[in-house]
Amino acid sequence: MSEFEPKIVAFVCNWCTYAGADLAGTSRTKYASNVRIVRFPCTGRIDFMLLMKAFENGADGVIVSGCHPNDCHYTSGNFHARRRWIVFRSLLDFIGFDTDRITFSWVSAAEGNKWASLVNEVTDKMKAKGPFTDLDKLDCSKLKQLHDETITE
Amino acid sequence: MARIGVFICHCGENISATVDVEKVAREAEKLSGVGYAMDYKYMCSDPGQTKIIEAIKEHNLTGIVVGSCSPRMHEATFRKVAEKAGINPYLCEIANIREQVSWVHPKSDATTQKAIDIVRTLVQKVKRDSALFPIKVPVTKTALVVGGGIAGIQAALDIANAGHQVILVEKSPSIGGHMSQLSETFPTLDCSQCILTPRMVEVAQHPNITLHTYAEVESVSGFVGNFDVKVRLKARSVDLSKCTGCGTCWEKCPNKKIPDEFNAGLSFRTAIYTPFPQAVPNKPVIDREHCTWFLKGKCGLCAKNCPTGAINYDTQDEFIDLKVGAIVAATGFDIKHTDFFPEYGYGQFKDVIDGLQFERLASASGPTGGEIRRPSDGEIPEKIVFLACSGSRDKAKGIEYCSKICCMYTAKHAMLYKHKHHEGNAYIFYMDIRSAGKNYDEFVRRAVEEDDVHYIRGRVSRIYEKNGKLIVKGVDTLMNAEPIEIEADMVVLATAVVANQDAESVAQKMHISYDKHHFFAEAHPKLRPVETNTAGIMLAGACQTAKDIPDTVSQASAAASKVIGLFSADEMTREPVIAVVNRMMPPQFTTCTGCLLCMEVCPYHAIEREEIKDRRTGEILKVAAKVNAGLCQGCGTCVAFCRNKSIDLQGFSNQQMLSEVMALLNKPF
Numbered sequence: 001m002s003e004f005e006p007k008i009v010a011f012v013c014n015w016c017t018y019a020g021a022d023l024a025g026t027s028r029t030k031y032a033s034n035v036r037i038v039r040f041p042c043t044g045r046i047d048f049m050l051l052m053k054a055f056e057n058g059a060d061g062v063i064v065s066g067c068h069p070n071d072c073h074y075t076s077g078n079f080h081a082r083r084r085w086i087v088f089r090s091l092l093d094f095i096g097f098d099t100d101r102i103t104f105s106w107v108s109a110a111e112g113n114k115w116a117s118l119v120n121e122v123t124d125k126m127k128a129k130g131p132f133t134d135l136d137k138l139d140c141s142k143l144k145q146l147h148d149e150t151i152t153e
Numbered sequence: 154m155a156r157i158g159v160f161i162c163h164c165g166e167n168i169s170a171t172v173d174v175e176k177v178a179r180e181a182e183k184l185s186g187v188g189y190a191m192d193y194k195y196m197c198s199d200p201g202q203t204k205i206i207e208a209i210k211e212h213n214l215t216g217i218v219v220g221s222c223s224p225r226m227h228e229a230t231f232r233k234v235a236e237k238a239g240i241n242p243y244l245c246e247i248a249n250i251r252e253q254v255s256w257v258h259p260k261s262d263a264t265t266q267k268a269i270d271i272v273r274t275l276v277q278k279v280k281r282d283s284a285l286f287p288i289k290v291p292v293t294k295t296a297l298v299v300g301g302g303i304a305g306i307q308a309a310l311d312i313a314n315a316g317h318q319v320i321l322v323e324k325s326p327s328i329g330g331h332m333s334q335l336s337e338t339f340p341t342l343d344c345s346q347c348i349l350t351p352r353m354v355e356v357a358q359h360p361n362i363t364l365h366t367y368a369e370v371e372s373v374s375g376f377v378g379n380f381d382v383k384v385r386l387k388a389r390s391v392d393l394s395k396c397t398g399c400g401t402c403w404e405k406c407p408n409k410k411i412p413d414e415f416n417a418g419l420s421f422r423t424a425i426y427t428p429f430p431q432a433v434p435n436k437p438v439i440d441r442e443h444c445t446w447f448l449k450g451k452c453g454l455c456a457k458n459c460p461t462g463a464i465n466y467d468t469q470d471e472f473i474d475l476k477v478g479a480i481v482a483a484t485g486f487d488i489k490h491t492d493f494f495p496e497y498g499y500g501q502f503k504d505v506i507d508g509l510q511f512e513r514l515a516s517a518s519g520p521t522g523g524e525i526r527r528p529s530d531g532e533i534p535e536k537i538v539f540l541a542c543s544g545s546r547d548k549a550k551g552i553e554y555c556s557k558i559c560c561m562y563t564a565k566h567a568m569l570y571k572h573k574h575h576e577g578n579a580y581i582f583y584m585d586i587r588s589a590g591k592n593y594d595e596f597v598r599r600a601v602e603e604d605d606v607h608y609i610r611g612r613v614s615r616i617y618e619k620n621g622k623l624i625v626k627g628v629d630t631l632m633n634a635e636p637i638e639i640e641a642d643m644v645v646l647a648t649a650v651v652a653n654q655d656a657e658s659v660a661q662k663m664h665i666s667y668d669k670h671h672f673f674a675e676a677h678p679k680l681r682p683v684e685t686n687t688a689g690i691m692l693a694g695a696c697q698t699a700k701d702i703p704d705t706v707s708q709a710s711a712a713a714s715k716v717i718g719l720f721s722a723d724e725m726t727r728e729p730v731i732a733v734v735n736r737m738m739p740p741q742f743t744t745c746t747g748c749l750l751c752m753e754v755c756p757y758h759a760i761e762r763e764e765i766k767d768r769r770t771g772e773i774l775k776v777a778a779k780v781n782a783g784l785c786q787g788c789g790t791c792v793a794f795c796r797n798k799s800i801d802l803q804g805f806s807n808q809q810m811l812s813e814v815m816a817l818l819n820k821p822f
Contacts (some may be wrong), residue, residue: 005263022223025252033258033267036817041730041805045789050814057820073754074788075666075686084793116257127161
């Protein structure tokens with residue numbers, strides 16, 4: 001059996017982390033190919049429900065990364081993201097979601113190596129954890145029934 | 154129906170060495186909505202671009218995805234290509250398969266798969282792209298400069314000399330600022346007024362500059378290119394058109410015991426006064442807080458004696474509305490005064506003075522005519538102790554930063570004293586000597602080597618009075634931390650440079666962000682040091698941080714060049730990647746509920762409250778958010794905050810981001 005290859009979705013800002021990932025490329029730093037980047041203008045733009053959508057549709061791990069505090073291209077977007085993450089994390093904790101599957105990080109445009117090691121770290125961690133199946137275990141039949149009823153009405 | 158073209162670049166071998174580019178193109182062709190796919194060795198080359206243009210025309214494509222290097226590299230290139238072929242440039246997306254695929258992964262199926270995933274994602278995104286058009290904003294080619302110190306003067310002159318109208322607003326009765334108070338300037342020992350006053354006169358006489366002294370900015374609204382500014386012209390009580398500046402009024406004024414701000418409190422002025430003899434405009438103003446007429450309703454001597462009848466006690470504050478395209482904030486700084494230092498006597502020892510007071514003593518136009526005499530008894534001090542870093546770099550006093558100018562001006566003060574009084578002794582207590590700057594270190598060396606100024610590395614713990622002398626208790630850290638005591642005749646504190654007392658309210662009025670010390674914040678500390686986060690508002694001088702004159706003038710010219718750049722076209726073009734609030738048919742108008750959470754979080758104050766009214770009755774039907782396209786920078790913070798997704802970011806819409814996530818995971822959407 002081949003080794004489990006986790007799917008990792010990275011939500012990154014355009015100005016720091018996306019540029020950092022580009023720098024990893026220009027410096028030819030090799031890292032795991034499990035990651036797929038979604039480019040946002042700013043981490044402040046990231047709607048955290050998208051993270052849930054990613055998990056719902058087969059992601060095994062998620063990275064959120066933007067500019068370091070005080071370095072935001074838009075002054076304060078990363079602070080908003082950080083606050084939102086703190087609140088969101090406690091909500092996820094409360095409902096029993098495995099918050100270890102989400103990694104929140106800062107990677108600047110100068111940190112190509114940090115980006116590479118971040119991706120490797122998260123990939124290894126998700127390999128160790130195995131596929132994400134928590135949502136599959138949920139019994140959503142009642143919810144689905146409710147949903148279908150609302151639609152037909 | 155979308156017909157997307159996919160163009161995969163080999164980038165020589167940069168991509169094709171590890172990614173099976175032909176397979177990526179073949180797979181892309183199978184995607185729904187894709188009308189054409191190809192791969193080519195150099196997509197960005199001239200023949201590559203021609204191939205894209207031909208394909209767009211031949212296959213009637215509605216959008217393109219270019220699988221190549223990073224969008225940071227060639228997005229602009231390929232958008233131009235799309236435009237040349239007749240499709241909207243914002244219907245072009247770049248799949249980054251070089252920096253984020255071929256260069257970071259080895260040749261393998263997984264690598265090719267990643268490239269395919271990325272291309273699929275961008276195909277989904279481009280399908281939901283809408284045509285965007287650069288936003289054209291008209292520019293009012295008049296600049297407002299706030300603050301008439303050397304920063305404001307320099308910025309105003311530079312902008313005016315480039316042929317644009319400038320309105321200069323200064324809150325005190327004369328322009329000139331702190332520089333007009335200085336004696337001589339380091340490192341050349343030029344007389345400050347000699348180099349400044351010609352500039353002040355130039356401002357007053359410049360055909361492109363309108364000068365409003367004794368005036369303050371009340372409010373700023375609008376956005377880059379189109380600011381609406383309300384300015385309060387404070388009641389001067391003197392008709393400037395009639396006044397000749399003869400001086401009869403202040404000679405007759407009986408109220409002669411008001412501390413003179415220009416001389417830093419070392420002398421007195423009258424209630425009707427001009428701040429200093431070279432003031433621009435050189436016409437008096439009545440200080441209503443101290444004038445007997447305004448306090449007791451009688452006197453009127455100045456009005457009785459004025460030969461031209463220029464004095465009018467009934468004038469009121471006036472407001473004027475200005476339309477300007479750009480604003481330069483040059484509101485300057487203040488210093489801490491001696492009362493900030495309990496350890497040095499809370500400002501109660503008359504002969505413990507601050508640096509600005511020493512400047513006035515050393516200045517030929519000062520209260521002593523340039524002779525350095527003690528404020529207490531007018532004697533010439535035999536021994537002066539200067540304390541650098543008074544308050545600066547002192548966390549306990551809440552000022553962690555270096556005030557930058559004190560090392561240099563303290564050396565200058567000691568030098569000036571020694572030049573005027575060769576037998577005197579000058580001691581300087583310092584922490585470090587920071588004299589980086591053209592000819593700066595040479596200047597300090599001169600103070601030590603030629604003028605015999607004694608530098609003592611250490612702090613002073615206490616100053617107290619004993620037998621008419623000031624006892625300075627300090628420590629010399631270069632002499633085994635030995636305590637030393639100096640009996641001084643005068644002590645000069647190089648007190649910390651701080652923001653103006655009203656800096657916070659000024660910043661709020663002008664929508665400038667500021668730091669915890671109330672210094673104004675630049676847009677980027679390194680790459681955009683003269684712009685603020687509010688487009689169209691620039692910074693000059695010490696309102697941003699402590700600065701010496703050369704730095705202030707450089708920044709003022711830089712701010713002016715930014716304004717001139719802005720004024721170089723009649724319209725300015727802005728990226729259309731901005732947020733929009735949805736609008737629909739009545740009676741709903743919009744899904745926005747008007748909670749205005751977006752307004753709170755917007756770092757650019759780009760969101761306004763909009764009242765949707767019945768056209769006939771004027772009745773308010775709904776309150777909603779509205780994005781000001783001139784101010785929005787497209788960060789999207791509002792979009793993530795919006796509770797019911799009524800606000801969206803063009804180019805990074807909710808639909809697009811969701812479709813990207815779904816496509817990455819190869820799920821239908």
